[in-house]
Amino acid sequence: MSHTPAMIIASTTKVPGRLLFSEGLVHYLLRPFKPGILLDPFSGAGAALFAASALGWYTKGIELLSVGIYATQARLAANRVNMPIFKQTVANLLQINFAEYHGQTYSLKHIAITKGAFPEEEEKQLIGYIAYCKQMVNDTDIQTLLLFAAFCTLEDISYTRKDGQYLRWDMRSGRSLGNIPFNKGPILTFQEAITRKLKQIISDLEGNCVQQSLFEDTDPPRTLLTSPEMYQGSCLDVLPRIAQSSIDVVLTSPPYANRYDYTRTYALELVYLGCNDEQVKQLRQELLSCTVENKSKRDRIEEYYKFLGREVDFDIINTTFQEQRALQEVLSILDTYLAQKQLNNPGIASLVRNYFYEMCFVVYELARILKPGGTVIMVNDNVQYAGEEVPVDLILSDFAQSFGLTTKHIWTLNRGKGNSSQQMGNHGRTELRKCVYVWEKDNRMAITRDQLLIEAHQINYQLRSTFFYRKLKEYKVLTFPSIVANITPLAELYNWDQRADWGISEDAFTYISKHEDLKLIQVFCHPKLLREYPVLLAYYRNIAALSQKSVSYLIGVNVAKYETDQDNKTSLNDTQISLLVRLFNEHMSLIIDSSIQSFTEQELQGLLLTSTGAQIDGAWRNAIGEEAEKVVQRLLVKEAVKLGLLSAFIPRNGTNMEPFTPEYFETQLGNIGSYRGIMLNNQTSILFSSEPDISLIGRNGTTSGVIEVKGGTDHAGALERYGAAKKSFEDTLRSAPQAKTILVASCITPEALQRIKEDGTIFKYFNLTQIMKEKQKYSEFVECVFMLLDENHKVCE
Ligand SMILES: C[S@@+](CC[C@H](N)C(=O)[O-])C[C@H]1O[C@@H](n2cnc3c(N)ncnc32)[C@H](O)[C@@H]1O
Structure with a gap:
């Protein structure tokens, strides 16, 4: 069997992997494939890459350890090297006493775990050899190969042996030993080791190598057709940046979960390549x-x-x-x-x-x-x-x-x-x-589980952004500072003599009293003010960085009830006011005291927004399902406007309807939850409820269609959501057998999808993400809905 130079280097060196892919194994594994782009994300010395390149694959490798990268570069040099000149250089080199070239310039900078690894005289020879190669050999490929040969002798001339988790030290080293004295066998002189290695490389490059093949019936290797493209770095960083759907075959052997420590095992080689203690420790953490x-x-x-x-x-x-x-x-x-x-x-x-x-x-x-x-x-x-x-x-x-x-x-x-x-x-x-x-x-x-989940998450994040924005408006948080500012001219109407009873620390009070930009009522909650402007309850709670839940937990007052009571139908009583004032002021004082006299107006606004953000996030978690319903409701209302069909909104409370007026439309859309549905000017209507989420009502008052919206995104719940929708559809069909049923869901697993397809109760299924993202799906969905509302409809396919 003939061998390319690159492969031979793989077979003759033990560097660096404990699992070097044999060329035969690579060829065997790649046999079923037509050459294309191959990636090895843990490429070590590049054995898989070189073997695949020889078969015509375009190869890419990722390797974090400089040891592997160095070996890969050496293979490339071997592939290009001019053999007669290389042999002549080696012949000259072996006559030289390397100690004569020894000097400080190329001395090894040992790290703690390699100190004393080489007999002194051998290290001197090694350094002299490096100096000779760097100073006297000008051909870069030859120089690379010569230095690589020395790199391969490090273990042979040392008192150490690679032992998986660490370097095992021979008893002749004089370094502290384990319980059982260890003798690694002969330790070569540098001269012996380098002579042997160089001869072996020459012999391999000349094609005398007999490589043991794992799989004998493999194709004979051809010459390297392309050079591997190497990325030095962690594949955890490199892989996420590689283009989607760009690789034909990944062939790799990752590190095993077996305590093998590449940085300790290859400590000599890392030092040879110039790594210091800090870099070795960092590498250890970066490796898988x-x-x-x-x-x-x-x-x-x-x-x-x-x-x-x-x-x-x-x-x-x-x-x-x-x-x-x-x-x-x-x-x-x-x-x-x-x-x-x-x-x-x-x-x-x-x-x-x-x-x-x-x-x-x-x-x-x-x-x-x-x-x-x-x-x-x-x-x-x-x-x-x-x-x-x-x-x-x-x-x-x-x-x-x-x-x-x-x-x-x-x-x-x-x-x-x-x-x-x-x-x-x-x-x-x-x-x-x-x-x-x-x-x-x-x-x-x-459609894979993965894709579906990606879609579901995409829709989730889209919904989340609009949810945050709308809640910010709904909570009126941004209006609070101006409400407080409007009251500021009347600041002297608030007396603070009882501040100690209201939880205000004296230091914080003095600091704010003297503050250039901040007024007392901006920061501290006054009981009279809370009475007069209960809308500011949320303001003081938020700047004190307290959640509604925490207030309820700490003083037993359900502030959510009062904060959402826009019309102030119920008022806080004296006890509640005094508890709240104390709580807010204590927390505010703590914040100011901990700021060490540096609290600013901007920070006050920051606190208000931070706390509001946390509150909106909590509300979001509760509302994922509800929000998806509202998205679909809004989408249908908007489409009704586009089609010139929207006539009026039907409020949930009360009997009056709100005729459609473009100037109020955005507000009405924002408050979609407060409407029972919409009336269309073709005498049909769309009603919002729960079970079913949306009903399409025809001219004669019968249900022509129902829509169930399922916004959940967890896999585990996909079947359960499908089950709930099915139950709702069955209820509808019992009283309205003519109704068409539409399921809109964010996340459907392949199992659930299969059942939906086979399920007679579900007329049509739409993926919510697709509706939102793809024009065509959006059109299909709205056409289907509005056709069902049209008496002479052709039912959507
Ligand atoms: C089992 S060896 C692979 C040897 C390789 N098949 C060869 O023939 O030389 C695993 C390789 O993964 C490398 N490695 C470990 N963590 C890495 C990471 N996060 N990114 C890239 N390579 C990593 C190690 O340095 C080692 O060379």
Whole structure:
């Protein structure tokens, strides 16, 4: 079998991955595909990329560790190098006493965990070699290859051996040893090691390498057709920026959830590449979490998705992670073991949690960037902690499924050498199945659970924005400061002698009394003023940063009742007033006292808006369902205006109707909840109620159609919402069998959709997001509704 230079470097060096994809495995796995664009988001030394490039794939790799990037660059150099000159350079080089070139310029800047790793004389030789290559070898590819050869000898000439979680030190090093003295076997001199390595590279490049193939029946490799495109960085940062539907195949082997610490294992190589202590520690945290030292990346990921304007995706991924039952079971078992001190390292529970949290983001992004019909091939290990198997293959495949991928295969590979369970057994962890998973993206772009949820979230956020704006108006928050300002000229009519009884601290009072811009009544609540202007109740409560709930909790006064009583039909009594005044002023005094004499008018307005925002957010959470109904009601009312059909609004309270007048229209639309419906000038009407949410009433007073609107966005509730709509439709059909039933929903899962299609009681289904976003869907919906109201209607298809 012939080999391209790039592949040979992969086979002759152990750098950097513990799982180097064998060329045979890559060719075998890619056999079913026509070459296209291939991505490896954990590309290590680039084995998958080079093997795929040789088959004609255009390849992209992401790797965070400079060790992997360096090895990839060396392979590229090997691919270009002029062999005769390289061989001649090596022949000259091997005659040289490198110690003569030794100097401070290229000395290694050791970090704590590598100090004393090399015998002094060998380190001197190594530094001399580096100096010689950098000063005397001008051909960049040759220089790269020579330096890479030295990079590959680091372990051979050191007192250390890579041991998964750390560097294991030979007893000859004189460094503190474990219980059992360790002897790594022969430690080569630099001269021996570099000679061997350079000869091996030359031999490989000349095609004398016999690589062991995992799968013998693979196609022979061809020469590298394109060079891999590399991104150095964390795939958690790079993947979200890759274009949607742009990759044909992802072939990768992510880190395993097995405590393997790349930064400790590759500490010598990292130092060789110039990393200092701080950078190594930072890398450890940036790598996909697989050690007990990794801290949660949740906040940083959330911030990043916000920065990218992809909060919706973040929510979807977060929810999928939280709803993965097998994973949550494993996590809760590990948490229990942790509490019972049964884990031999307390960080294991968070390791597993962090690992899957991050992988959930990786899998989501892979599903997103894959072209329809594209495939992910992932090699990974299952692990076991404290006797509990973590079925990594099943959990990750389930994530994939949630994101619209289908699991085609989960193959189990024979375990390779070098990561045996004895090695790790001491640490309470054994490795189990090594698997290859194959996930496929649907070619038909069918509506997936994922898409539906994205849509549902989109609509949610759209509704949320308008909801916030309308509530801000409804609460009249922005008018409060001017109401207070209007009263200010009469400020002397309010006496503050009893301020101590009203909860005002003396310091805060003095500070505000002397304030250039702030007046006492702007800041402190006076009982007389609250009597005269009860509308300001919400103002004082909000600037004191108190929610309606907290007031009710702290002093038992239900302020919501009084704040919504626009006409002041009920008044607060003396006791309530004195409790409220005291509460508001105490909190305000606290704020001012804590500001250390720096409280400003702007900050006062800030508090008012912050608290109002929190209140609106609370109201929003309660109102998601209701709001979706109102959106549809408003949409129909607006359409009625467009069609010249709107005649009057029917108020809920009272018998008078409000004729349609364009100047009041916006206000009426804003208060849609206070209307029972609208009358149309074709003598039909649209009525709003609950069960059904909207009724379409014909000229003769019978129901020609009903609409149920379901705004909920959680998956789990999709079937329940469908069930509720069905029940309402059945009730209608019992008394009005001629009525047509329309379901409008934000989130319908494939199961619910299937049932809707088969359900005779549901005449038509619309997705609320589509109605809002797609002109055509909007038209279909309104046409359907208004046709049902037209006596001579052709029923919508
Ligand atoms: C199992 S190894 C893959 C080895 C690779 N298949 C090869 O043949 O060389 C996993 C790789 O993922 C890299 N890695 C870990 N966290 C990463 C991250 N957040 N972004 C990108 N690469 C990461 C590690 O440095 C390591 O090289």
